[in-house]
Amino acid sequence: xxxxxxxxxxxxxxxxxxxxxxxxxxxxxxxxxxxxxxxxxxxxxxxxxxxxxxxxxxxxxxxxxxxxxxxxxxxxxxxxxxxxxxxxxxxxxxxxxxxxxxxxxxxxxxxxxxxxxxxxxxxxxxxxxxxxxxxxxxxxxxxxxxxxxxxxxxxxxxxxxxxxxxxxxxxxxxxxxxxxxxxxxxxxxxxxxxxxxxxxxxxxxxxxxxxxxxxxxxxxxxxxxxxxxxxxxxxxxxxxxxxxxxxxxxxxxxxxxxxxxxxxxxxxxxxxxxxxxxxxxxxxxxxxxxxxxxxxxxxxxxxxxxxxxxxxxxxxxxxxxxxxxxxxxxxxxxxxxxxxxxxxxxxxxxxxxxxxxxxxxxxxxxxxxxxxxxxxxxxxxxxxxxxxxxxxxxxxxxxxxxxxxxxxxxxxxxxxxxxxxxxxxxxxxxxxxxxxxxxxxxxxxxxxxxxxxxxxxxxxxxxxxxxxxxxxxxxxxxxxxxxxxxxxxxxxxxxxxxxxxxxxxxxxxxxx
Numbered sequence: 001x002x003x004x005x006x007x008x009x010x011x012x013x014x015x016x017x018x019x020x021x022x023x024x025x026x027x028x029x030x031x032x033x034x035x036x037x038x039x040x041x042x043x044x045x046x047x048x049x050x051x052x053x054x055x056x057x058x059x060x061x062x063x064x065x066x067x068x069x070x071x072x073x074x075x076x077x078x079x080x081x082x083x084x085x086x087x088x089x090x091x092x093x094x095x096x097x098x099x100x101x102x103x104x105x106x107x108x109x110x111x112x113x114x115x116x117x118x119x120x121x122x123x124x125x126x127x128x129x130x131x132x133x134x135x136x137x138x139x140x141x142x143x144x145x146x147x148x149x150x151x152x153x154x155x156x157x158x159x160x161x162x163x164x165x166x167x168x169x170x171x172x173x174x175x176x177x178x179x180x181x182x183x184x185x186x187x188x189x190x191x192x193x194x195x196x197x198x199x200x201x202x203x204x205x206x207x208x209x210x211x212x213x214x215x216x217x218x219x220x221x222x223x224x225x226x227x228x229x230x231x232x233x234x235x236x237x238x239x240x241x242x243x244x245x246x247x248x249x250x251x252x253x254x255x256x257x258x259x260x261x262x263x264x265x266x267x268x269x270x271x272x273x274x275x276x277x278x279x280x281x282x283x284x285x286x287x288x289x290x291x292x293x294x295x296x297x298x299x300x301x302x303x304x305x306x307x308x309x310x311x312x313x314x315x316x317x318x319x320x321x322x323x324x325x326x327x328x329x330x331x332x333x334x335x336x337x338x339x340x341x342x343x344x345x346x347x348x349x350x351x352x353x354x355x356x357x358x359x360x361x362x363x364x365x366x367x368x369x370x371x372x373x374x375x376x377x378x379x380x381x382x383x384x385x386x387x388x389x390x391x392x393x394x395x396x397x398x399x400x401x402x403x404x405x406x407x408x409x410x411x412x413x414x415x416x417x418x419x420x421x422x423x424x425x426x427x428x429x430x431x432x433x434x435x436x437x438x439x440x441x442x443x444x445x446x447x448x449x450x451x452x453x454x455x456x457x458x459x460x461x462x463x464x465x466x467x468x469x470x471x472x473x474x475x476x477x478x479x480x481x482x483x484x485x486x487x488x489x490x491x492x493x494x495x496x497x498x499x500x501x502x503x504x505x506x507x508x509x510x511x512x
Contacts, residue, residue, distance in 0.1 A: 116216030
C-alpha cells in the first residue's frame with residue numbers, strides 16, 4: 001500500500017493524500033550518492049579476507065603452521081601460507097567479520113607447491129565443528145571433490161583433471177538456495193573441473209581451511225572474496241525502519257532511514273529524510289524503488305534543504321528496461337522472461353558475468369523453433385516513440401539455420417518472419433530486416449559479420465520503424481500497426497543437423 005497524490009506534490013506538501021493500492025512496486029532505499037550520482041549495481045564484491053595486514057588476522061584462529069607471507073601471492077601483497085607436514089591436518093577457522101551466505105558466489109585462490117599437498121575448504125553452519133552441517137570442497141593436484149556432512153560424511157562427486165601444481169588455482173563456489181557448485185579454474189582462466197550437489201539443508205556462514213602435506217610441500221591461500229546480490233547485501237547490513245514496506249539503505253549522516261512518509265505519482269516523489277550532516281538544496285540523492293518481483297529501480301532525486309528530498313520518477317521506458325534485466329542465477333529465476341520450443345533439443349540459460357541470455361540448438365529436428373521471450377510489453381501506446389536495443393549480440397551456426405531478434409505479437413514457438421505482426425532483425429541464413437503486418441512482410445536484405453558482437457536496435461514512432469546496427473541507421477519501413485509487441489530472441493532450424501548459438505547482453509528500452 002503506497003501513498004499517492006495525482007499530479008505529484010511540491011517539497012513539504014503532504015496535503016490531500018489518497019491511498020492507492022494498485023501500484024506494482026513497494027518500498028524504498030535512500031542513499032546519498034554525492035553530486036555525480038552512482039547507479040546501484042546488481043551485485044557487490046565483498047572481501048572476506050585479503051591478508052593485507054601482513055600478519056595473521058585476529059578474527060581467525062590458526063594452528064601453529066600458518067603464517068602470512070609475501071613471496072608467493074596471487075593478488076595484492078600477501079597470502080596465507082601453511083607449512084603442514086607429516087600428513088597432519090592443520091586448521092584455520094574464520095570466527096567473525098564478513099561471512100558467506102546462501103546466494104553468494106565465493107572465490108578462494110589456492111596454491112599447492114607439490115603433489116603431496118592438499119587443501120580442504122569447509123563451508124559450515126557455525127564455527128563449532130567442520131564435520132556438521134557442512135559442505136567440503138577438496139582441491140588436489142589432479143582433482144576436485146565435494147562432500148556433504150550432516151551428522152556424518154555423506155560423500156559426494158569427484159572430477160579429475162591433468163596434474164596441476166606450482167600455480168594458483170581459483171576455487172569458485174556458488175551457493176544457491178538449492179545447490180552448491182564448486183569449480184577449479186587455473187591461472188589462465190581454464191576450467192579444470194567442477195562438482196555440484198543438490199542440497200538446501202544448511203546455511204553456511206563460516207569457512208574452515210584444512211591443509212595437509214605428506215612430504216612438506218607448502219600450501220597457500222589468496223584473497224577470499226564473495227559476490228553478493230545487492231538486495232541481500234543491503235538487507236543484511238544497512239537497512240532501517242520504513243512504514244511502506246521493503247528495505248531502506250541508511251544514507252550518509254542520516255539519523256533515521258525513512259522515508260516515513262512519501263507521496264508518489266507517475267512523475268514525482270517526495271519523502272522526508274532527517275540528517276545530522278544536512279544536504280544542501282539541490283544535492284543529489286539516489287532514491288531506489290523496490291519493485292515486487294522485479295528487483296529495484298533508481299530514481300534521480302534532490303535534497304530540498306529542509307530535511308527532505310524531492311525528485312522525478314524514472315521514465316516508463318527506463319523502468320521497463322529494469323524489468324528486462326537478468327542478473328540472476330538461472331533463467332528460471334529471471335522475472336518476466338520465459339523460454340519454449342516447438343521441438344528439437346534447445347538449451348536456454350543465463351551465462352557469464354555480467355549475465356547474458358544464451359540460446360542454443362544442437363541440430364536435431366527440422367523446421368523447429370525455440371525462443372526466449374519477455375512478458376513485458378513494448379508498445380507505442382504506452383511508451384510513445386521508443387528505441388529497443390539488444391546489446392552485445394553474438395551468433396554462430398554450422399548450417400542454414402536462422403536467428404531472429406526483435407519484437408512481435410506472434411507465438412514465439414512459430415516462425416516469426418512469416419506470421420504475426422512484428423519488427424525483426426534476421427540473422428544467419430537469409431539475413432534481413434523484416435517488418436510484418438499480420439503476416440504481410442516488408443523485407444530488406446542485409447549482411448552480418450559475426451567475428452564480433454553487435455548492438456541491434458529498433459526505433460518506432462507509431463508510423464515508421466528504423467533498424468540500426470551498432471548505432472548506425474540502416475533501414476526504414478513504414479509501419480502504423482498498434483499491437484502488443486514483446487521482445488523475442490528466437491532460433492530457427494531449417495534442416496536436421498544445423499546447430500546454432502545465440503547470446504544477448506542486455507535489452508534496453510529508451511524513450512525518443
